[in-house]
Amino acid sequence: MKHLLPLHYIDTVARSGSIRRAADTLAITSTALNRRILAMEEELGVPIFERLPRGVRLSTAGELMIQHIRTQIADMERVKSQIADLSGARRGHVSVVCGQALLPHFIAEQIANYRKLHPAVTFSVKVCDRTAAIEQLTSFEADLAVVFEPLRTADFQPMGRVEQSLKAIMSASHPLAEKQQLGWSDLLSTPVVLPTTSNGMRYLLDEAMLRKGNELEKVIESDNFDFIRNYLMHEHCISFQLPIGLPAASEVTEIIYRDIDEKAVPTGNLYVGQLKSRVLPVAAALFANAIVKALEFQYAVTDIKASSEQADVRPKQVVSAKDAE
Amino acid sequence: MKHLLPLHYIDTVARSGSIRRAADTLAITSTALNRRILAMEEELGVPIFERLPRGVRLSTAGELMIQHIRTQIADMERVKSQIADLSGARRGHVSVVCGQALLPHFIAEQIANYRKLHPAVTFSVKVCDRTAAIEQLTSFEADLAVVFEPLRTADFQPMGRVEQSLKAIMSASHPLAEKQQLGWSDLLSTPVVLPTTSNGMRYLLDEAMLRKGNELEKVIESDNFDFIRNYLMHEHCISFQLPIGLPAASEVTEIIYRDIDEKAVPTGNLYVGQLKSRVLPVAAALFANAIVKALEFQYAVTDIKASSEQADVRPKQVVSAKDAE
DNA sequence: TGTGTATTCTGCTAATTTTGCACTGCAGCG
């Protein structure tokens, strides 16, 4: 959309923090860009940027302006999407951020499903911690966020929620693998690998430690779940994962998972949500619906499975049986 | 703001229903305007306007677009207003519509008060019926609406409300002038001059007639209160007015007013409100606050005055927007 | 049925705006 080119320019400058860098990414000369910015500021009557020796930074007025600009751009996307929708073609782009390194597992499946229905819709997926996820929403870089126990900010508007109780993950040869459910004392009995504090699970675990008054034996801290999983193969530690981040029951892996007693670690919530008071483009809104539905479904499954496990009616899934050999 | 010039163009064309007429008001040639519109449509991929032999009309896509455009323009105003506010100067423009021909009496006073505080703020006031008032809000031609018993639309967001019970007005020589309070039978005993159906008072009166099962002796119907008041001087009729539309108690006029028994005609509500989910410019928001405060105050005054006139002292409350919803 | 009028749209040229290049001035850094 041509008319919001100037706005896009300002947005880019604000994001890059320098007119020249912005000019690069915009593929125009810095002088042209510079002049447009000057023109806008002239028009507005106040400078949008503070000139620093190392570039530019948004002024107070600029902060107001940039919020407006990003709303404009996002809203234009929405309108285009709705107009495209009128003519039957469901197209558009959906940008999702996940607060949980292993969620892409789930998200990938959802996207694949959605794209089967609407191949003209494209996606971008970004993984970052919860606070960054909310920032991505407010800066309009993301349409949707899927986060675990988000900080309660006024900007986040939940569209769906499922409870997720932490699972302990470990190698099949770990001594604790024999138990079906682990209590707090079990967790204390073994070294643990923890996610970093930006992670929502870590928040729950820290809370549990505070409440119990004793500490887990933290030997490693990492924000990368691939690393954690791999490490569990080398040392008899345990770590944690959300049900939604676990591999499907049918998949055979050397990493097994066990329930944790609710009294040991409280249950958390996984949220799907958007920026408050924003109207999403058609594609994003539909995808959000789909994802919420899927979460509810997935949750129901987890719930049933969990209850049957706790009652110990059914055998543990294939993974443990195989690995126990 | 230059970047939304194209948007403003489209807006104007949509409002005037013809490219040429719009071009006139925009002070450019119709060809230039035409080309810009064609360019926008090209860019959007779908026509915004339907071409009719007598001009143009918004297409379905155009309806979506125009809503976006008006939001954008209004929001830009808000941003400018907030930015101006940063630098201490409280400036801006407030556009008010009233649903009641005699409200300007009250509004004028409010505007005068407000402008004493902030002389840099300008106003436009328009009088129209309730439905038109809401339309003015949705088309972003007005920031605020003050209406009596508005139709309950999803677009109207009340910010304040006061109860207003109808008063009967008549010449001082009218036989009924001797009574302090009029009942339904009193109203039936004399010819009446009614406002048109677009008026909220008329709505209440029609309802009362329906409920009572008998009709007032309507001799004249008019949408002009000046005319009505003047007519009352010539014939012994009565008409109706809201407390807020009455002259101040200190003013001496030949037209007097009397309470009406609540059992005869139900009490209505006067609302101050804005377009739902819109963020008003600073000046408009402040003026809205002031007006709500004044309404509450004025109501209190009316109440005191009324109590001195009539025996029945009944406290009625002012409901703020929070409680109203 | 014909004529007048109002509409949008299209070549073409002139005016205006925007761009890119080369350059200036400025401020921190080693």
Add this chain to the structure above:
DNA sequence: CGCTGCAGTGCAAAATTAGCAGAATACACA
């Protein structure tokens, strides 16, 4: 004290846009 990275400026070229004249079209009304 020069170097580097930065925003701003003068000027000519390029691109966009405006205005004019006119074509095509469809309704209104006699």
